[in-house]
Amino acid sequence: MAQVSRMPCWISRCRLNTYRxxxxxxxxxxxxxxxxxxxxxxxxxxxxxxxxxxxxxxxxxxxxxxxxxxxxxxxxxxxxxxxxxxxxxxxxxxxxxAHLDLSNIKIKQAPAEPQAKPAAAPEPTTTPAALQPSSPKETQISLPISLSSVLSMQERLQKTLGITIPLSTFLARATDVANDDLPASKTKSRTQSADALFDEILGISPTKATAANTHTSRGNYVPEITAPEEYMAHPPPSASPRQQVHRQEQDIIDILSGKPQPSSTSASTPMHSEESTSFDAADLDLATNIFSIRVPSPDRVRGETFLARLRDVLQDEPESLVF
Incomplete structure (x- = not known):
């Protein structure tokens, strides 16, 4: 049997590229x-x-x-x-x-600038004094309120619980309570509440609670507190003859001293005010202070209701202001 020589290894690994x-x-x-x-x-x-x-x-x-x-x-x-x-x-x-024809393009000429006309000076607008809105007439309402019940409540809390609530806290809480559900203001247009508007959209007849809300509203009064002696020393302006004489004498002194007189017809004059409460400072004790607020004249009942509620809470129900 004839022997066949072996092929080299590199020849056996070669492959023909059949695709090519x-x-x-x-x-x-x-x-x-x-x-x-x-x-x-x-x-x-x-x-x-x-x-x-x-x-x-x-x-x-x-x-x-x-x-x-x-x-x-x-x-x-x-x-x-x-x-x-x-x-x-x-x-x-x-x-x-493929070729854009640009042969018919013309350069746009800049527009001629218009000649600026001189601006005419604005004419001064003068408002006659008669057409200026007059300041609303205000009324100052004052009421003496005793703080003896509040002071005794402070003393009891200090002895019993060992805590001290400042007097300003009692006054702030009483003011917040007195501002609730006051008679509706007559100087502002009555606006319907959200519940009333919603009921009107749905066609529901107003309930008693909704109807009551149209006659009451919350106030934002903050009373001015003064001592009786200070209040009587600087009384508010009123129409009494004694105060008219005092005002006239004060005007004469101002004239003699060379001080300028304030014009009564000026638009910056303070709003007229009237005193609605009269009392004697000799009848008041040391714990009594004068609580005063200024309200428009049509809202006098609204202001008196606020002060009356404030007095009732501070004098009769101070324990409701603790918590």
């Missing part, structure tokens, strides 16, 4: 035999295969691509799927639109 060889044979048999300047596009080759066009018939198809290249439109026109002049017309249209 087949591609070369296909190209040599198909494309190279035709008169085409460039190889076919893959899409064109696929279309030729679908239409069943063989290699010799490819050279008979008129080309319209750049540099004589065969396009899909040429194949479709050759088979009758599209008109024969479709590809040429489309190429001509594309080449025409």
């Amino acid at each position: 060889s087949a591609r070369y044979l296909q190209t040599a048999s198909g494309t190279q035999s035709q008169d085409l300047p460039y190889p076919l596009f893959p899409s064109v080759s696929q279309l030729l295969h679908e239409k069943g066009i063989s290699g010799p018939d490819v050279s008979k198809i008129p080309t319209s691509g750049p540099k004589g290249r065969l396009l899909k439109g040429d194949v479709l026109a050759y088979t009758g799927a599209i008109p024969q002049d479709y590809s040429s017309n489309l190429s001509a249209q594309i080449s025409q639109l």
Whole structure:
């Protein structure tokens, strides 16, 4: 038995590139035999295969691509799927639109600037004194309120619980309580509450609680607290003859001293006020103070209600202000 020599290892590992060889044979048999300047596009080759066009018939198809290249439109026109002049017309249209015609462009002239007219000086508007809104007439309401109950409550809390609540806390809480559900102000337009508006939208008749809210509102009064002696030493302006004489004497002293007199017709004059409560400071004890507020004249009942509630809470119900 004849011995066969073994092949070198590097020869046994070599493989022939069958794809490249087949591609070369296909190209040599198909494309190279035709008169085409460039190889076919893959899409064109696929279309030729679908239409069943063989290699010799490819050279008979008129080309319209750049540099004589065969396009899909040429194949479709050759088979009758599209008109024969479709590809040429489309190429001509594309080449025409590829260049933008700028021959008819004209430079826009700048518009002439209008001559600036001198601005007319605004005429000063003078408002006659008669047309100026007059200041509303105010009323000062004062009421003596004893703080003896509050002071005794402070002393009991200190002895029993060992805590001290400041007097300002009692006054702030009493003011907050007295401002609740006061008679509606007559100087402001009555506005409906949110509940009343909601009921009106739904067509529901107003309830008793909703109807009561239209006659009451919350106030924002903050009383001014003064001692009786200080209050009597500087009484508020009133229409009493004694105060008119005192005002007249004060005006004479001002004239003699050279001080300018305030004009009574000036718009900056303070609002007129009237004193609605009279009392004697000799009848008041040391724990009594004068609580005063200023309200418009139509809201006098509203202010008196506030002071009356404040007095009732501070004198009769100080324990309700602890918590």
